[in-house]
Amino acid sequence: MNPDTDTSAPTVQEKAAAARQPASRSAAPASQPATQAETCPTQPIPLRKELIDNLPYAAMILLGTAVFLAGLDHALWRWLLAGLYFAYGLAGAIWVMAFVCPYCHFYDTRLCPCGYGRISPKFGTKKPDKSFAKQFKKHIPVIVPLWIIPPIAGGILLYLEFSIALLILLGVFILNSFVILPQVSKRYGCAHCPQKDECPWMTRSRLFAKRQAATDD
Numbered sequence: 001m002n003p004d005t006d007t008s009a010p011t012v013q014e015k016a017a018a019a020r021q022p023a024s025r026s027a028a029p030a031s032q033p034a035t036q037a038e039t040c041p042t043q044p045i046p047l048r049k050e051l052i053d054n055l056p057y058a059a060m061i062l063l064g065t066a067v068f069l070a071g072l073d074h075a076l077w078r079w080l081l082a083g084l085y086f087a088y089g090l091a092g093a094i095w096v097m098a099f100v101c102p103y104c105h106f107y108d109t110r111l112c113p114c115g116y117g118r119i120s121p122k123f124g125t126k127k128p129d130k131s132f133a134k135q136f137k138k139h140i141p142v143i144v145p146l147w148i149i150p151p152i153a154g155g156i157l158l159y160l161e162f163s164i165a166l167l168i169l170l171g172v173f174i175l176n177s178f179v180i181l182p183q184v185s186k187r188y189g190c191a192h193c194p195q196k197d198e199c200p201w202m203t204r205s206r207l208f209a210k211r212q213a214a215t216d217d
């Protein structure tokens, strides 16, 4: 059947409105106003894409955990520090869902690229969207040490006792966390976000890109 001639097929606005229905009620009929729908992506994010968007963060936590497992000899310290880092990684994701996502347009919808938006209602109630940038700046520093701890700890462990396995792990951690993860976020996850103009992360990226372009000229 040609979708262009199928009058029963949902319109783009209807699909967008359906996707913006609370994720917990995604089977409900579309009823959002078209003006609101027009500011957001038009399709619910499939589970496969949500999983892809989460892969670099999951890889960072697993690689960071592996740095402690590979770099420490003492069994107690090895498992204690690896476990603490792993738990911090899980807590960091929950922290974002509890304290950042409730201020996002994508809260309780299926439009969030990484799926946090539809889990967020389990951790916090909806807050005003206009505070998003302030909340983002306030809470993102809570998870920044996840990027910093493994390179510092791994560097110290390498200095104390060189190991090629640990060196490779650290290299892969740095490549994933500082190159792949931000690129996946910017090009895939955040690229279509309606809040990218207010988001400090994206604003800084654009300023950096402009500065680069000016330098290249």
Ligand code: SF4
Residues within 6 Å of the ligand: 096, 097, 100, 101, 104, 105, 106, 107, 112, 113, 114, 115, 116, 117, 118, 120, 193
């Ligand atoms: S786009 Fe970001 S802030 Fe918005 S719901 Fe998804 S993870 Fe949370």
